[in-house]
Amino acid sequence: MKRLILAAVLAVSAPSAMAHEPAVAPASAQAVDEAAAPAIAVVDAFHAALGSGESDAVLALLTEDVMVLEEGGAERSREEYAGHHLPADMAYAAAAEAEISRRVAWVEGDIAWVLTEGRTGGTFNGRTVDRLTAETMILHRQAGGWRIRHIHWSSRAPT
Template structure:
């Protein structure tokens, strides 16, 4: 039932982007950086900083216990599973390469938000040169006045 509500909210947000993207104030923002200065935008930035700085405690406060993470062809279905499997390798990877944010678009509708980002990744990792664009989608939900990441998709 919760998944159906989240899916419905995502669809509504996607089809009504122009109605919800502005809020009450008109801000000067790059068309590639939308709503990054919001509370949600700050949580997304904290999540990325925590991954790059191997800050496990901050990551555990941002990710929901039942977070669903899709990366490549795999899935991790909880914070506990992610912490015991790929979190450390993701941290090592991000600490060893350069990541430059190209664009981030955040849509907020009530207690649900979606962050869509593209980043340029360069450098080398485990002896392999890297030069690619990474795509990320985060779905956040406001839980007891705090924004939590409930879905992650990296490709």
């Protein structure tokens, strides 16, 4: 129960994330359950695929019923995400550099939570980007391994 409360607090109060290609966080900035390592590998593979424009690889890491929350909107399936934000997310991930400042992750049964805070910078669509980011990913362990069932990205300008 404490972990669910922590996840809710972090999801509501953490700085936001539109960044999609994290770098490795210093060990001191991580609070990671060892059992979460395979789920984290899926999150990192997702970001790598976004950054390299590999849409098939991105989609293979999502459940069919994935829920993606971003910029106040919702995409309620893998198909909907593929037809809407995926191309823009790949373009952004390819253009922006991301750095992880903090990551927490844990597993309970067949569910894993990976919560990441960071910062993105660079140039996108001719504009300078500097955003503090937060990302929540909830993964479900299935017969074929971990798949992303929920993504919530938000971001804000640094203060």
